[in-house]
Structure formats: structure tokens, C-alpha cells
Amino acid sequence: MIKTFKVSSIFLTSIIFFGMIFSACTPNMGTSGLRGKTSQTLTGANLSLGQGFVLADNPVVLAGNLNLDPNTDLNTLVAGAYITNKGFLTGAAPCDGLLPCFEVLSTRTSLSALQTTDGKWAYNVTTPEFLQTNTFYHLNKSIDLFYNNLAASRTFSTRPGYDSAIPTLLTFRTEPLHTYANCEVADNANFDYAKFTLCFGYLSGNTNMKFAQDSTIIYHEAGHFFQKLQLNFRNDVPSTVAPQADMGTVFYTEAGSIGEGLSDFYSYYVNGRAHLGEWAAGRILRASRPISESESMHAPGISTDPSQRLNYPQFLNYDPNNPMTPVEDIHYAGMIISHYLVALSQDFQSYCLMPKQAANNMITHLLNETLAELGDLTTKGTNLGTAGKINYKNSGTLAKDWYRVINPINYRSFTQTFAKNLYQNMQSIPACNGAFYGKDRIETLLDDYGLLLFRTYNQNRNYATVGDNTVSVAATNRKKSSLISKTLLKLDPTPGASSAFIIDAQNQIADGVAQLGAAGAILTDHSFISGFPFNNGNSRVSPGEVVAIGLNLYNDSNATMGGIQVLANDWNHVDPVSGKPYIFDQWPLVSEGGTAAPATVAEQFSPVCLIQGRSADGSSTQWITQNAYRQKVAVDKTMCLDSSNTGTSDKDCFIRAVKGVEQAQYSKLAPKSNWGKTLTDPQTQAAYGIGWSNVILFQVSKHVPPGTIVNCRLRARFTNCEECYHDANRSNYDYKDLDYNGAAPFKIINLQFSIID
Numbered sequence: 075m076i077k078t079f080k081v082s083s084i085f086l087t088s089i090i091f092f093g094m095i096f097s098a099c100t101p102n103m104g105t106s107g108l109r110g111k112t113s114q115t116l117t118g119a120n121l122s123l124g125q126g127f128v129l130a131d132n133p134v135v136l137a138g139n140l141n142l143d144p145n146t147d148l149n150t151l152v153a154g155a156y157i158t159n160k161g162f163l164t165g166a167a168p169c170d171g172l173l174p175c176f177e178v179l180s181t182r183t184s185l186s187a188l189q190t191t192d193g194k195w196a197y198n199v200t201t202p203e204f205l206q207t208n209t210f211y212h213l214n215k216s217i218d219l220f221y222n223n224l225a226a227s228r229t230f231s232t233r234p235g236y237d238s239a240i241p242t243l244l245t246f247r248t249e250p251l252h253t254y255a256n257c258e259v260a261d262n263a264n265f266d267y268a269k270f271t272l273c274f275g276y277l278s279g280n281t282n283m284k285f286a287q288d289s290t291i292i293y294h295e296a297g298h299f300f301q302k303l304q305l306n307f308r309n310d311v312p313s314t315v316a317p318q319a320d321m322g323t324v325f326y327t328e329a330g331s332i333g334e335g336l337s338d339f340y341s342y343y344v345n346g347r348a349h350l351g352e353w354a355a356g357r358i359l360r361a362s363r364p365i366s367e368s369e370s371m372h373a374p375g376i377s378t379d380p381s382q383r384l385n386y387p388q389f390l391n392y393d394p395n396n397p398m399t400p401v402e403d404i405h406y407a408g409m410i411i412s413h414y415l416v417a418l419s420q421d422f423q424s425y426c427l428m429p430k431q432a433a434n435n436m437i438t439h440l441l442n443e444t445l446a447e448l449g450d451l452t453t454k455g456t457n458l459g460t461a462g463k464i465n466y467k468n469s470g471t472l473a474k475d476w477y478r479v480i481n482p483i484n485y486r487s488f489t490q491t492f493a494k495n496l497y498q499n500m501q502s503i504p505a506c507n508g509a510f511y512g513k514d515r516i517e518t519l520l521d522d523y524g525l526l527l528f529r530t531y532n533q534n535r536n537y538a539t540v541g542d543n544t545v546s547v548a549a550t551n552r553k554k555s556s557l558i559s560k561t562l563l564k565l566d567p568t569p570g571a572s573s574a575f576i577i578d579a580q581n582q583i584a585d586g587v588a589q590l591g592a593a594g595a596i597l598t599d600h601s602f603i604s605g606f607p608f609n610n611g612n613s614r615v616s617p618g619e620v621v622a623i624g625l626n627l628y629n630d631s632n633a634t635m636g637g638i639q640v641l642a643n644d645w646n647h648v649d650p651v652s653g654k655p656y657i658f659d660q661w662p663l664v665s666e667g668g669t670a671a672p673a674t675v676a677e678q679f680s681p682v683c684l685i686q687g688r689s690a691d692g693s694s695t696q697w698i699t700q701n702a703y704r705q706k707v708a709v710d711k712t713m714c715l716d717s718s719n720t721g722t723s724d725k726d727c728f729i730r731a732v733k734g735v736e737q738a739q740y741s742k743l744a745p746k747s748n749w750g751k752t753l754t755d756p757q758t759q760a761a762y763g764i765g766w767s768n769v770i771l772f773q774v775s776k777h778v779p780p781g782t783i784v785n786c787r788l789r790a791r792f793t794n795c796e797e798c799y800h801d802a803n804r805s806n807y808d809y810k811d812l813d814y815n816g817a818a819p820f821k822i823i824n825l826q827f828s829i830i831d
């Protein structure tokens with residue numbers, strides 16, 4: 075039986091979206107790329123038609139002053155630039171699907187894009203018109219660069235013998251990207267992947283400071299837009315019904331972290347500077363970000379020396395603005411990827427003598443390939459691929475379930491696919507100063523970042539067979555990347571420690587479910603009873619409640635574990651014919667109702683929670699499915715919770731994980747430590763608040779007989795795990811997608827509790 079304790083005041087009540095997140099810390103900024111001050115008399119008289127005023131970089135950089143007064147007159151920093159001759163701030167119009175099109179408006183309530191009255195775009199910096207002009211200029215610049223590179227990337231990908239993930243026929247949605255330059259949101263800028271909008275807000279502490287005044291923030295947010303396009307190159311983009319892939323969810327995930335790192339890289343891609351967000355984010359919120367270890371803002375001991383890179387998973391919780399205090403946040407976790415990509419670009423520049431833009435174009439090409447393949451919900455992956463190569467199967471929600479929960483993008487899958495593309499592209503053309511960019515060089519830099527976590531390049535994915543041309547990583551190149559046995563991930567064995575945290579207070583659950591629902595995180599209609607009247611806040615699981623459960627996981631190894639994920643989705647752990655649970659890790663015993671698991675995994679899905687019953691003669695404990703228990707206790711089927719929502723299934727009659735909130739994530743576990751201890755502030759000993767990312771949401775039927783004992787068979791894994799992704803029994807080839815529907819790639823965690831009032 076698990077022991078639980080109550081978590082009340084520290085439970086997060088807000089969900090941060092894809093924008094930049096900020097925290098208050100001390101400034102200590104880098105100094106790269108600072109330019110001299112420019113001066114400008116603000117009159118449109120000298121501008122030609124189509125020209126206007128812009129801030130060519132962010133004000134801190136333009137002024138060459140890291141401590142630029144937030145109230146400084148930004149009119150002194152603007153310069154004339156060509157904006158557009160169109161008369162409206164619309165880009166790539168008409169939206170015919172052949173170009174990614176966009177328009178810039180003032181706020182969400184604006185009726186149309188800004189129109190010029192005199193053919194020029196000369197506005198005072200303090201006006202909303204200036205914000206729109208500046209946003210348009212930088213957004214257009216980054217989209218032009220991205221699109222021109224994409225055109226070259228497609229041409230490059232059509233060379234003979236190369237199997238590209240970029241489709242030969244590319245179409246974009248005809249609905250423009252709506253961009254709000256004077257957005258109503260405080261202290262943030264974001265890309266809303268569901269509404270397809272960009273929003274640049276203001277600073278609540280100084281409302282004259284706007285995110286649209288900082289070009290690097292515009293490039294970062296445009297980067298999220300690019301990722302959405304890249305991930306869906308192979309999906310049916312113009313359609314509104316075809317499933318779409320996104321880089322992460324509203325929760326902390328490694329996919330979301332990588333997405334933030336890629337967005338930071340796009341700032342470097344456009345302006346070549348290794349820092350972003352120095353103006354509003356940096357000056358007031360102390361939340362600018364470096365994109366290279368060469369930036370002086372970094373903590374001591376971090377440099378571009380191979381031994382001092384931002385390596386995984388050690389630096390997942392590192393905020394350079396406040397390096398002593400750990401934080402679980404996708405923006406800071408993503409710095410590992412942004413720094414890796416900039417380091418790779420710099421290696422292309424110094425070792426291969428590529429011009430900077432060519433180096434960045436090559437990396438963006440590799441990102442086109444990587445995200446197009448990973449996001450492919452048609453499951454072909456590449457132009458020559460056949461269905462079922464990636465994301466399991468294009469049928470119902472299966473591909474999306476695999477993409478979202480069962481085999482999602484993480485630091486391992488992303489870098490493995492990226493490295494494969496790097497290898498296939500740089501080995502087929504002598505792009506490195508007339509030579510090939512070597513495999514050892516690819517692997518060594520990844521290893522400097524702790525990211526050499528895969529044993530093969532897995533280029534054949536679900537069609538890999540032992541003995542085919544799968545390329546293996548040289549084991550001698552793995553020096554800093556540590557792979558840890560899954561057996562060392564366990565429930566906290568410390569005497570007296572809780573196994574899990576249960577949150578069942580009515581207000582916390584009501585708030586959370588409302589927010590998760592609004593964010594689109596709850597994926598099916600779970601028909602919650604309004605007001606959660608059965609939630610009693612006693613930190614136990616009671617009939618009728620909706621409860622959040624977080625495991626108290628422990629890393630029993632001497633190295634850091636990263637990307638811990640706990641899954642409560644349905645999986646293949648029950649015999650569909652006999653209804654008996656399969657035996658995994660000697661549970662349940664044959665005498666307790668278990669039956670041997672078959673050698674291969676099937677496409678069969680059973681809810682994680684089993685129920686304790688008794689044998690027919692009452693002499694022994696039996697673990698049985700929920701439908702078997704329903705028949706035993708004679709609860710009518712119409713009283714069941716029903717994951718199918720058709721009123722016909724009783725397979726999760728009494729308790730079910732809420733789809734969309736059926737996985738919990740923990741950024742990392744320090745050696746010999748649990749998550750709470752890993753994230754405790756070492757200076758103040760302040761505990762870190764558990765958030766919605768860290769829990770699984772369960773719904774319990776009010777018809778459960780009190781005293782019912784439940785065993786939820788959860789599956790856990792982590793990114794730098796030895797047995798969770800490659801299969802030692804098959805020459806360390808990666809597991810196939812269907813294998814992830816079984817037990818082998820996971821550490822199984824049996825969470826037992828009784829349902830009582």
C-alpha cells in the first residue's frame with residue numbers, strides 16, 4: 075500500500091504557453107555583437123516609397139549599452155529600411171498555399187493588417203503602427219530567409235540516391251499566420267500553435283517596453299512557426315481535419331524544450347549573434363538567453379572547451395541568469411540544443427571553411443529533414459518510405475498517440491535523427507572544404523553535449539532488420555554521454571518516503587482541469603461531474619474523485635538521469651482472450667491470476683489499473699480486469715466510466731487515466747536523489763513546486779465499492795537509458811514502434827492503493 079502526503083500550497087495553478095518565460099534574477103549579460111550608437115532624426119521625408127523606420131536589432135545592441143535606460147527615446151535608434159510596396163502589412167500574399175503567408179495587425183481585435191496612407195511606413199516608435207512595421211520587417215526577413223533556404227533545401231534533396239523527408243510537392247495552409255504586434259498579453263510573447271497566431275506583448279512593469287521592439291524575440295517566435303511548418307511538411311497541411319504535429323504540449327516535455335532551443339537557434343540563424351532577448355526580457359525580467367558557451371553571461375566553468383559545454387542532462391535545469399537555483403523550464407532546458415547547433419555551425423565555419431550563412435543554411439536544411447520525418451503522421455517518414463516506418467500506424471489516433479506519448483520526440487530521438495541526416499548529407503557531398511564531414515566528428519561533438527545516447531543511426535526505423543545497412547555509432551566516441559540501466563530508476567527507497575503524491579483538493583483539481591481543458595490538453599470528453607463534488611482533499615483516492623498522482627521516483631545510480639517519463643496510457647499487458655494479466659517482473663503470480671506474456675507485443679490496449687478480487691472459493695487474492703470485477707460486483711454497465719465514450723465499453727469501468735494527462739514528466743534526477751531533492755534550491759532549501767507536468771490525472775467512478783484495491787501498472791523510462799530504446803537482444807538496434815506498446819523498453823512501476831472515502 076502506498077503512503078501519501080498532502081501537497082497543497084505549492085501546486086502550480088498556471089500553465090505557461092509557448093512564449094518566453096521569465097524569472098527575476100541578477101543581470102550579467104554577454105557582450106557579443108554590440109554595435110555603436112546610431113542617431114536618427116525621425117522624419118519620413120528622406121524615405122522612398124515602401125520604406126519605413128525600424129529598429130534594425132534590439133535597442134540594447136543598437137545602443138551598445140547593456141544597461142540601456144528602459145525609458146530611453148528609441149526614436150534615436152531607428153533606421154530607414156524597405157518594408158513593402160503592397161500598401162498593407164501582408165507578406166507573401168495572396169495566400170495561395172505556395173508560400174507561408176502572414177499578416178501583421180495591432181491587436182487581436184484589429185480588423186485588418188496595417189495600411190499605409192502615403193506609401194511609406196514612417197511612424198514614431200511610441201505608436202502601435204511602429205510596432206507593426208518593425209514586426210513585419212523582421213518577420214518578413216526571417217520568413218524570406220527560411221523560405222529561400224527551403225527552396226534550396228528541396229533542390230538539394232532531389233539528388234540521385236538520396237531519400238529525403240522533404241516532399242517534392244510542398245503546400246502551406248492558405249490561412250495566414252496572424253501576428254499581433256501590440257498584443258494584450260503582459261510580460262510575454264508567444265506562438266499559439268492551435269490558433270496559428272504570433273503575439274508580442276508588453277512589460278507590466280514598464281508598459282512602454284514592448285516585445286515587438288526586440289527583433290531577436292520576433293525571430294525566436296518565428297522559429298516556433300517554422301517548426302510547425304517543418305513538422306507538418308509531410309502531413310496534409312492545407313486541410314483542417316488532418317492531424318497536425320506540434321513541438322511538445324502545454325507541459326514540460328523534452329520535445330517542447332528542443333522546440334525552444336530551435337527557436338533560439340533561429341535568432342542566430344537570422345542575425346548571427348549568440349545571444350537573444352537583451353531588451354525587454356534582459357533589461358527588466360533578467361531573462362535574456364545566450365546561444366553559445368562563449369557568452370560571458372554563463373556561469374564560471376562553462377566555455378566552448380569540449381569539456382565545458384552545456385552537456386545533457388547535467389544542464390537541463392540551468393538558468394544562466396540565476397545559475398545557483400535549479401528550474402524545470404523548457405526554455406532553459408532547450409539551451410543544450412541551441413548551443414549544440416551553434417557549436418556545429420561554428421565547426422562548419424572553422425573546420426570546413428563554410429561562410430556563416432552557408433553553415434546555418436545547412437543546419438536549417440537538416441532541421442527541415444529531421445522535423446519533417448519525426449512529425450510525419452502519415453507514417454512514411456521519407457519520400458521513399460512506406461507506411462508504418464515511423465509513428466507506428468496511420469489509423470485512427472494511433473500515429474498521434476505514438477507521436478505524443480508512446481514514442482515522442484526527446485533528446486535522444488531528435489539528435490539520433492539529426493545525426494543520421496548530418497551523416498547522410500555530409501557523407502554524400504564533399505561540402506567540408508572539398509572533403510566529407512566525418513562520422514567521428516559528428517559523434518564527438520554530440521558526445522561533448524552528452525547527447526550520444528543512441529547506438530545506431532536507426533535510418534531504417536521500423537523496417538530495420540539485423541544485418542541490414544544500419545549504421546552504428548562508434549562506442550569509442552561515447553566518453554561523456556552516460557547510459558544508465560533502467561533498473562536503477564525506482565520508487566524512493568528511503569525509509570518513510572512516500573511512493574506517490576496524491577492531490578485531490580476540490581479547488582486545485584477544478585482549477586487545473588479548467589486550465590488543462592482550455593489549453594486543449596484533455597483529449598476526450600471525460601464527462602467530469604461539474605464542481606467535483608466527491609473530491610474531499612484528504613490526499614487519498616476516493617470514489618467519484620478526480621485525482622492527480624505524481625510518483626516519488628528515485629535515481630539509484632551515480633550519474634544523472636534525464637527526461638524521465640511515466641506513462642499511464644493503455645498498453646498490451648492483459649491477455650485479450652482469457653482476460654488474465656500478463657506476468658512482468660514476477661507480478662502477478664500465476665496463483666494470483668497472472669499468465670505468461672507472449673514473446674511478441676500485440677496491437678492491443680488495456681487500461682493500466684487492475685483490481686484485486688478473490689478466487690471463486692475465496693481462498694486467494696486474484697488480480698483481474700475492471701470488466702471482470704464489474705461482473706463480479708454486479709455493477710450495471712451503464713454506470714461505468716467509459717474511455718470509448720460510446721457507452722459500450724466497461725474495460726475502464728472504475729478508474730481511468732485521463733487521456734492527454736496520462737503521462738508525467740520529470741526533467742532530471744540527480745544521482746542517488748529523487749525529483750524534489752534534485753530541484754531543491756541549494757541556498758535557501760526551498761522546495762520546488764510540483765506542476766501539472768509532474769502528475770497523471772485519474773478519474774474514479776462513484777460506483778467503486780469502498781475498500782476496492784487497485785494496482786495501476788505504470789511504465790517509466792528516461793532518455794539516457796540503456797535498455798529503453800535500443801534492444802541488446804537485436805544487436806542494439808532500436809526497438810520498433812509496436813515494442814513500445816509492451817513491457818520490454820520500460821521499468822514497470824506497480825502503484826497499489828485502495829479506494830476509500
Ligand SMILES: [Zn+2]
Pocket residue numbers: 092093094294295298334337
Ligand atoms: Zn519560445
